[in-house]
Amino acid sequence: MHILIVAPEQIPVPGSGSVEICILAIARQLARNHRVTIISKRSPTLPNQSLNGNMVIIRVPSGSTKTYISSVLHYMNGRKYDVIQVDNRPHYMARIKQAFPRTPVTLFLHSLTFVPKDRGIASCLKKADLIIANSSSLKEKLAKRFPDSSKKIKKVELGVDISRFRVASEMEKVTTRRKYLGSHPFTILFVGRVIPRKGVPILIEAASLIRRSIPVHIIIAGSGTSAYMKRLKLQAYRMGVPITFIGKKPHSTIHKIYRLADCFVCPSQKHEAFGLVNVEAMASGIPVIASRNGGIQEIVQHGHNGYLVDQYHHPQQFASYLLKLATDKSLRERLGANGRSDVLQHFTWSRTAAKLASLYRNLQV
Incomplete structure (x- = not known):
């Protein structure tokens, strides 16, 4: 598969935010068997494109949510992916699904922060082909908050780099x-x-x-x-x-x-x-x-x-x-x-x- 992962607009990948840490770690593992493209915000300290085996990171202009999603869609225009994963941004996911109606688009949620209970968010979630929650607790809260989308919420726990995080001598x-x-x-x-x-x-x-x-x-x-x-x-x-x-x-x-x-x-x-x-x-x-x-x-x-x-x-x-x-x-x-x-x-x-x-x-x- 060719999997596209769209990161949030606040911190570049790689970055020290928990979401960005997860995105990079998961992408590295997926890239062992699949092609993976990450779209992230541009940073003056990082190149606009980084290639590592089957994984490529594309960094696009940000500055505001409107600028960022426009930059993301501009890069995606004319390209094909088997699955598109959007992390923590339901509005971006809905915009991307609208632009790529025939491509499966998923929303990977790391917390409740960006999914307040309102009609706008509920409408966005209905557009997702799949919603990923990182724990049973998050899955249950999402299902209660957005019952119309509850059947497409799946749990996938996060992980850790067991070679770096180990028992010290x-x-x-x-x-x-x-x-x-x-x-x-x-x-x-x-x-x-x-x-x-x-x-x-x-x-x-x-x-x-x-x-x-x-x-x-x-x-x-x-x-x-x-x-x-x-x-x-x-x-x-x-x-x-x-x-x-x-x-x-x-x-x-x-x-x-x-x-x-x-x-x-x-x-x-x-x-x-x-x-x-x-x-x-x-x-x-x-x-x-x-x-x-x-x-x-x-x-x-x-x-x-x-x-x-x-x-x-x-x-x-x-x-x-x-x-x-x-x-x-x-x-x-x-x-x-x-x-x-x-x-x-x-x-x-x-x-x-x-x-x-x-x-x-x-x-x-």
Whole structure:
């Protein structure tokens, strides 16, 4: 098949946004057996066209949604594809389907952000030949929100690069920790956007509850507004919690940051469609403590590869599980090993691509 993937207009591919990370990883796997073209936004730091085996990335002018979709359609004019996949943009998908009525056009949704419940979006979704959701939770919410399109929603879980995200050697751990920490307290890692819905204040509170029992240190890998970051630093200072903000790291090197951690915490306060960072932590052999919401609970199995927090708007349960892991190294190792095994079975990019290819082949019939 020749598969076209249309990326959103905000971040070029490759890029550090979660959607762009997924697009590139899936495309690389699909390109082992198919021709893949990615259309992405133009960037001054990237060539207008990149070729890698069966995969080509075409970068077109953006600047606004109107400019971008016009650029996409201009490039597509006169070309033929077996399947067209549009990520996270229902309006683009509908425009492309209108221009290519005889070609199967799919919409790959990574969250609920761009599909609010309104007539315009519902009308767009009706035009899709297939809608991909990255978790059962997202699939169920979409089906409830858009019942007329529910029968064409399929689930395809995301994955992780298991060669980069792996269990680190003791030497790798020591080297990485020496760079960022110096000492070796129980280290808690958070990776992601530093915004209120991600729950970093809850994590700081939880750490403050256990710091008198055991030395702890929080590492925050991600960025937010200067005002919000200042507020978090002040909170940690007032609560006496050692915390290091290392900023947003390129995804090409983020796997090294997981080597810092004794455990990974995902205290999300609102629905998470999937939660890719949890899979990355598990692939790295690190136990996860996460909010029991959305697709996270399809990844983290309570007591098996980590712990799920029911009362995730409060710090007490997070603190309880943190203390449990902090005082039992063998438990950390067992949960971490289980997480790595679960990823190898269920959350690899090759598995994601194989599921997608199977669905797309069926559209050809």
